[in-house]
Amino acid sequence: MFGVIARHQSEDGKARLAAIADVPESRFWEAYWGLRQPYDRGDTAGFAYWRGVADALGTDFGPHRIARLIEADIASWSAVDDTMVALIEELAAAATPVALLSNIPEELAVHYEGHHPWLKHFRVRGFSCRIGHAKPEPGAYRWCLDALGAEPGRVLFVDDREDNIRAAEASGIRGHLFTTPARLREALCLSTGRLSTGQLSAGRLKP
Structure with missing residues (x-):
């Protein structure tokens, strides 16, 4: 996140x-x-x-x-990117399933749940403080795959840290190093063949 x-x-x-x-x-x-x-x-x-x-x-x-x-x-840690939040809303409107995997302590997780209703759009919320695994530990990715019920090759993991991307790819998950929303939008269009240029996966994992 x-x-x-x-x-x-x-x-x-x-x-x-x-x-x-x-x-x-x-x-x-x-x-x-x-x-x-x-x-x-x-x-x-x-x-x-x-x-x-x-x-x-x-x-x-x-x-x-x-x-x-x-x-x-x-x-x-409380500021969010309003552009990305808007894109999450786009995904929700398009019925595109997304999941979230975030290294976050309990106190901060509670804050986000209380202040950010857009979290409800994530089918799976993998908060590290509640799943017992933190990226880049392999167990974090296994937990999310199990929760999604998805094959690794059908999941695209998006993160801004290369070590987290490499760990995801070691589990068979496709990775994208986040730099800008526009580049992520393009990567998703190319990788899924289903998303228009007006749709973006703002989550960390997407089947």
């Missing part, structure tokens, strides 16, 4: 997080990303994740600061 439908973490949001943590930014982001995969996978919840970040930094955030960090983290 992030980097395709939702936007990447905002610079203002990143600055706010580092300011709340009150530690050097380089050290903060090393700890933030170093512990992120288990958080995305649902192995740990928000407070435990931020306590781990604090431990890695040799500090103590405390409950109030952790609550502020969780709130700021959600806000930093």
Whole structure:
């Protein structure tokens, strides 16, 4: 979802997080990303994740600061690309089945479910925090294929990260590296032979 439908973490949001943590930014982001995969996978919840970040930094955030960090983290990832959302609506109107596979912690998943009704258009929603697998782990792709009931060769996986694309292709899934909606639209028209230039798969997986 992030980097395709939702936007990447905002610079203002990143600055706010580092300011709340009150530690050097380089050290903060090393700890933030170093512990992120288990958080995305649902192995740990928000407070435990931020306590781990604090431990890695040799500090103590405390409950109030952790609550502020969780709130700021959600806000930093909350922007979406309205053009892509509109294209999702086009797909829904055209009855084109789409599914979503996203690395996302529970707190952020709850936020998206509460604020973005376009999520209902996805036949399958594979949130990493709820399926126990995070990209590029093979289990994430197996889970989605099972949920879709589709053969790998009939699925097109769209992502903005090459490592995630390679992992999908290792499972037999076709991959497309997302750069712009227009290029994805063209790729889908060529690969399916069913989509007009007015239709686009905005999801991560499509049978």
